[in-house]
Amino acid sequence: MPIELKMPALSPTMEEGTLARWLVKEGDTVSSGDLIAEIETDKATMEFEAVDEGVISQILVAEGTDGVKVGTVIAMIQGEDESAAPAKAAKPAPTEVKAEAPAAPPPPTLVATPAPAPATPAASSGDRIKASPLARRIAAEKGVDLAGLTGTGPNGRIVKADVEGAKSGAAAPAATASVPAAPAAIPDFGIPHEVVKLSNMRKTIARRLTESKQTVPxxxxxxxxxxxxxxxxxxxxxxxxxxxxxxxxxxxxxxxxxxxxxxxxxxxxxxxxxxxxxxxxxxxxxxxxxxxxxxxxxxxxxxxxxxxxxxxxxxxxxxxxxxxxxxxxxxxxxxxxxxxxxxxxxxxxxxxxxxxxxxxxxxxxxxxxxxxxxxxxxxxxxxxxxxxxxxxxxxxxxxxxxxxxxxxxxxxxxxxxxx
The missing domain is CATH 3.30.559.10 (Chloramphenicol acetyltransferase-like domain)
Incomplete structure (x- = not known):
């Protein structure tokens, strides 16, 4: 069956990101470890690697789209041994679903732990832990135990960002307090102005510094x-x-x-x-x-x-x-x-x-x-x-x-x- 390629959590504070650029197009064949997209997180623009082999059968989120929630299906991969027909049965991209769809699950809660994706513990087949070859190599170099990681790739696969996050952020405390959202609108009092859209980084700075001043004496x-x-x-x-x-x-x-x-x-x-x-x-x-x-x-x-x-x-x-x-x-x-x-x-x-x-x-x-x-x-x-x-x-x-x-x-x- 087609493989869902989901928006990954590439940093501990990432809840959503901007799909800055696709490095592949529909019909391209990809292998595990190939770079397929550039994603703007709350900290930097990072490369996203494939963890499965197959053909890009459908791109569901266009490049330049911002506010893509972690876990959203952004593309579909057809396995090499499958025909292209099943791709028609792919689920529609939840990125386009707005607030009026009450059945949609809420976005993941911000936590101060590495790779806070809405994923389950690393999926395995029997005793084999699912991880990309690049993630396995980095884990071996850094001495990271893959069994203790949560995978954010398709079907719970462990990817490079999961291993790197575990190496540098494993000592973080369990969770941070939620911070109330800022008012949706403020009066402009008739003063000439322009509305400037906040970058992902600026949104994260605002949230984390508010949290720090409210919770840290x-x-x-x-x-x-x-x-x-x-x-x-x-x-x-x-x-x-x-x-x-x-x-x-x-x-x-x-x-x-x-x-x-x-x-x-x-x-x-x-x-x-x-x-x-x-x-x-x-x-x-x-x-x-x-x-x-x-x-x-x-x-x-x-x-x-x-x-x-x-x-x-x-x-x-x-x-x-x-x-x-x-x-x-x-x-x-x-x-x-x-x-x-x-x-x-x-x-x-x-x-x-x-x-x-x-x-x-x-x-x-x-x-x-x-x-x-x-x-x-x-x-x-x-x-x-x-x-x-x-x-x-x-x-x-x-x-x-x-x-x-x-x-x-x-x-x-x-x-x-x-x-």
Whole structure:
């Protein structure tokens, strides 16, 4: 019988997506692992692979269609050993079904776990787990147990996104609270305006930040940090790296400083998970990057144990991919803490909103010349304000203060960043 090709959940927060482009057409033969479509999720534009062999007998959702719910049938595949006739019996695409169809099932509930598709546990035949060859290879490389995954492909098949999501997001808490929808309309009071459609990313940002401020008790702690020694060391390091294609930024060094501080103050390298708390032994730093459709946080994995040049190279590559919408799930899912730097925009100080399930985020302001007491005398120094936002359910004020103190020490005595 024909195989239904359904809209997959390509990120933990994805409820719907935009079918940006078909890479195949009706009548094309596809094999497992072939790329068949590009799908815009709430985070990036991602490639969707086939998990079955056969012929594309019917495309049910046109490219460019947005708001396609996870689980919607988007195409039909005719098995290689079947005639084309059964394709006529394919179910109509539920994408076109509007709210007036009361029998339609509700969309999946948002949860903070990898690949929250409305799928059942991974389908199997006897003792054989159904998974695409690419998913099996990635699982073998990463040491992921396929038996514990939920497949989002056709008939519960495990696909690449399921394995990648499990690798980076397996430690997330069970579920997040639902957030009330915004009012359907607001008065414009006769003011000239245009209606701007929200991107999938902007919708997700609005939902998650509302959820964070409503459910996470934030505590804010600010320190003033002298940057003169760090700027001097940065200049010396960049001189030594000249010709190697690496130029360290202040942000690269602050990423390393935060990572080292989290390792030294492990009580802040945590996630709150209801009756339990996840205590991380590795510092993965999510770095806020502004993109045309909103904000995304690619991750420098194990930043405490990487050299500054490695952090700089990885950050440049991740930022470029983020701006092109080409980040893969494992590059932005996870992280144990975040850093957001608005200093280059001249912002002196701000308080950032925590990105659950993380329990802290560091907000970095501009480095500027200020009157400052140096060796008990008033002098001019380059100073920045750094504000840590902490989830008070998981992190006490004293522990947050200790992290800010250690972070300040690493920045003001920066040789510890290269030791």
């Amino acid at each position: 934030h505590i804010y702690l600010t320190v003033d940090v002298r940057l003169d020694a760090l700027l001097k060391l940065r200049g010396e390091l960049n001189a030594s790296l000249e010709g190697r294609g690496v130029k360290l930024s202040v942000n690269d060094m602050l990423i390393k400083a935060l990572a080292l501080a989290l390792i030294q103050v492990p009580k802040c390298n945590v996630s709150f998970a209801g009756d339990t708390m996840l205590q991380y032994s590795r510092a993965d730093i999510s770095v806020a990057v502004s993109v045309p459709t909103g904000l995304i946080t690619p991750i420098i994995v194990d930043a405490a144990n990487k050299s500054l040049s490695t952090i700089s190279t990885e950050m440049s590559a991740l930022a470029a991919k983020a701006k092109d919408g080409k980040l893969q799930p494992h590059e932005f899912q996870g992280g144990t803490a975040s850093i957001s730097n608005m200093g280059m925009m001249g912002i002196k100080q701000f308080e950032a909103v925590i990105n659950p399930p993380q329990a802290m985020i560091m907000a970095i302001g501009a480095g500027e010349k200020r009157p400052f007491v140096v060796d008990d005398a008033l002098a001019i120094a380059t100073v920045m304000s750094a504000t840590g936002s902490f989830d008070h359910r998981a992190i006490d004020g004293a522990d947050g203060a200790e992290l800010m103190k250690v972070f300040k020490e690493f920045v003001e005595k920066p040789l510890g960043l290269v030791a």
